[in-house]
Amino acid sequence: MATRGDFNLLKFDSYSDYLKSFTKVDEYRYLGSMKVINSFVKLGYRTSATIYDEDDFHKIRKRLLELINPKSIRSQLFSRHLVGDDPALVAFADREERNVQKKLASIIFLQIRRRNGFDISGYIDYADSLQKCTTRSLGATNWKAVFEGRILLRPNRNHLSFYDWHTGAVSFNNSNNFEIVNYGSSLMFKHIGDHKIIPVTTADSLFKDNVKRTFIQSPMYGCVAIYDHIVRKAS
Template structure:
């Protein structure tokens, strides 16, 4: 039986027995009477269209789901623990990493880099989403350990919240696990999915400015990096 890593319904059950009971019709005990027999019938998939896992699969998949939801990089080490040097931009990111991973803070990074062609690219990056992808070693993820070590620079990607190629004029927008991209008139905003708060990118936007703290950081490595910090609140 294949393991369905995205089967989030398993998180609703504390034990394997609770999981089996949820897939058992109430009249099964009436006709079969023996709990062990009922469990065997449930495992065979009778009277249900969902996949029924063995006990070891249940706990294995549940553990992987919890790891995906709360990943810990390098078995407990933060990527910033590999930091070398004292670049202000990297120091600012390091100070925010743990709170982002704990979902206490959500930071959007604006960075602009010049390519070898001489033309710039810029973009807005969902920090926590990028850290999570790196923790899970997802295809195309950003190597945050190498960034904090100073071996490579943080560059926006086509898959980030926003990506702009100054030479071609092409722009890409993408929703992430944390944010939806919103266009209100000519303004670009990001809506945090957890508490539905709008994050404005212009500091003078009075309507939503209390939702975010905007910090511009001068950096020898990155020029000017801008961080948008949103304190996460539970949705009401």
Template structure:
């Protein structure tokens, strides 16, 4: 169990002093004796940490209260296969977590009915949703281990069911879905407000994205749209 109380102390000396009272210094022979009493639990009913234990506990609390990118598990570490699509995603995971790039995955999968289901998946958002056990989360560890296939879902930023001819669009915290009158489907990145087109037709927004079509033994073909996120100044 994490001991959050250690976050209240600037250093180990302050932590040790928190176990003592003024009378200790009046009636006891020295600081060492005072500390020994604190260690033996005569002052408060809480665990007394040795110095190394204190620093380890404080570091654990700080990581929980102020999570950093370096503390995040990357599921691509579990990729040991040869599939080119998964390899491409593995190469992009860290950059997406750091929000240096934002990758949209286009994927089409044939269903049991013979009709396809296709979708545009926000890679970073999907990774984060799994990390925090959100609704309809993709098990990215299982995907990279090739135990499960990545599949489009109605909760993705765009999903199309070819059997019912129904299309679902979902804005999320990274993107707004846009139907442009001339250039078709686009995604506007909420961080830098750049439009990300999916068409191969030359257009004023083409420079905002790099498109990669990748042949995959598992998925047939997938298309990756990489947008280099412009940082605010």
């Protein structure tokens, strides 16, 4: 089991660098041989600290790296099931881990044509949708099936916004990450975590620096817009 002091191992890229940290300049002058110096270090003559052998050094260092970059998160990502190279799915996959970690807050805009020939469109809180899939909430999007290409991601009345181009029905909903903001005639959202205003139209806005807009041409989805907001932690 790694201890707090073991985190010092992350400062060294190699075992030889680790051993060198216990030696002094004078030792090079008097002993001359790096092999001899390392032998003294391994025997504990240069420090009262525990000196790891090479195998333990690499094992503990690997364990520490996994602690600060847990593989458990990656093993739970739905994007590990990605099939094919559709640009929209690749873009979703690229953003999933950062959305799960709350480092990035992405809003996806889709316009999908139904079998009746009429379109539906909407804005989707990506992180919120992923979380609902993980917790198996009623009506949640099956993101595993989306990445496998078995079903299409579709906007619905439970998302941030929804518009039925045939009936004219429109709905707006707050999510776990965003609130709907009334700001003139422009649709905007406010991130609940850092309170930044996120514009999602092409109109010029005072808040345009809070978001990066990316348009993607996808054989599966047509034109997809993704609005990425880097989440600022409260000071």
